[in-house]
Amino acid sequence: MTEIRVLHDEAQFRTHTAVFRRAMHMPIPNDEQWQVVLPSYEPDRVFAAFDGDEMIGTTQSYGSSLVVPGGAVVPHAAVSRVGVRADYTRRGVLTALMREQLEKLPDPVATLRASEGRIYGRFGYGLAGRWRTVEIDAKRAVVAGEMAGRVRMIDADTADKLLPELHETIGLTRPGQIGRWTGWWARERDRRSHAENSVTVVHSGPDGDDGFLTYKVSEVKDFKHQMSVKDMVWANDDAWRDLWIYAARLDLVDKIEADIPLDEPVSWLFEDPRVVYTEDINDEIWLRLVDVERMLQARTYGAAEPVVIEVQDKLLPANDGRYRVTPDGAGRVDAPADITISVELLGAVYFGDTTFSQLAATKRIVGASFDQADALFAVPQKPFCGTFF
Ligand SMILES: CC(C)(COP(=O)(O)OP(=O)(O)OC[C@H]1O[C@@H](n2cnc3c(N)ncnc32)[C@H](O)[C@@H]1OP(=O)(O)O)[C@@H](O)C(=O)NCCC(=O)NCCS
Structure with a gap:
């Protein structure tokens, strides 16, 4: 008999992570890595399925906020770490977890990222937003004109402190954007520190800092490099355009890869719009209207x-x-x-x-x-x- 419980202590959270990561075929965090994961566990938001004393399935959410069309920002649950132990799948464990989680959610809406497209429709999640993966031929990406503001490179310690503040100041504007929680920034800091060559630049305009870009450049072949955009946030058109100009003018970079909104007009930045090639369109936001x-x-x-x-x-x-x-x-x-x-x-x-x-x-x-x-x-x-x- 499957029983769903709300988890409260660190030992249970750690098992929760292990059960989820095993379901995803991912390695289990060691003691040091666990310290990075721990802040992402929030009280009353962590659910697990048990068979007797054994944890066999997981789900949780992070308390966040979400922009809806028109610009209002509503409380939002970012649902994550959904997994069922491989020896217990297709016996209704996820169904029991989803039901319990939805009934107890304090927020009027939840979103998640789906590992497979057939899982979540039955639980009321609809595919509500997609992104476009683009590849830009950087050598041919000529932008007419100069930057309106200034882009400066910052070191890792400054990024750790400044990015959460800047994200908060810039605020949430586009429908689908979500507030980032403490545990998210902890994971992001860790990702940045482990990604060799992770670089962050900040944009400033007449009113101060108003955008940032985190990226990584990898050498693909001798002196041939690819830049991957990891995180790009902007408050206005000037910040958006200047950050792209900065990216397009980076020395030694042949190709830029980025996941962007479907309607982002990046092709129009360049004299030759064909330098921007759509590599893929993927689903991003699965939305559950709870209320x-x-x-x-x-x-x-x-x-x-x-x-x-x-x-x-x-x-x-x-x-x-x-x-x-x-x-x-x-x-x-x-x-x-x-x-x-x-x-x-x-x-x-x-x-x-x-x-x-x-x-x-x-x-x-x-x-x-x-x-x-x-x-x-x-x-x-x-x-x-x-x-x-
Ligand atoms: C996806 C997963 C959580 C499903 O758990 P589960 O306990 O097997 O799900 P349930 O038994 O409650 O399934 C409910 C229904 O969904 C269907 N279903 C579940 N997972 C499915 C999948 N991956 N593909 C297609 N159908 C699926 C089941 O067949 C069942 O249908 P039915 O009611 O018509 O019989 C589990 O397979 C898993 O952990 N997978 C690997 C990790 C993963 O992808 N997690 C999601 C991260 S976003």
């Missing part, structure tokens, strides 16, 4: 005739019901539905990366007025998180 009414109320809507959406949620039936969405907001109603949709697919359209019409074409949602719903949920910017967890 549907609150989340529908949190975002803004475009101009269109109202629609009534009937939501179906097998795991959290309190969300079942009809919601009227108008240009002025959303709320529960007792009225006939125009569209019937599962909570998973409502998550998929929430950020506007996918539309109701696209889902209707696949016959995964039913009803009418899809064009109106598309116009209400339309967004000026594609979602992007940019914080891996």
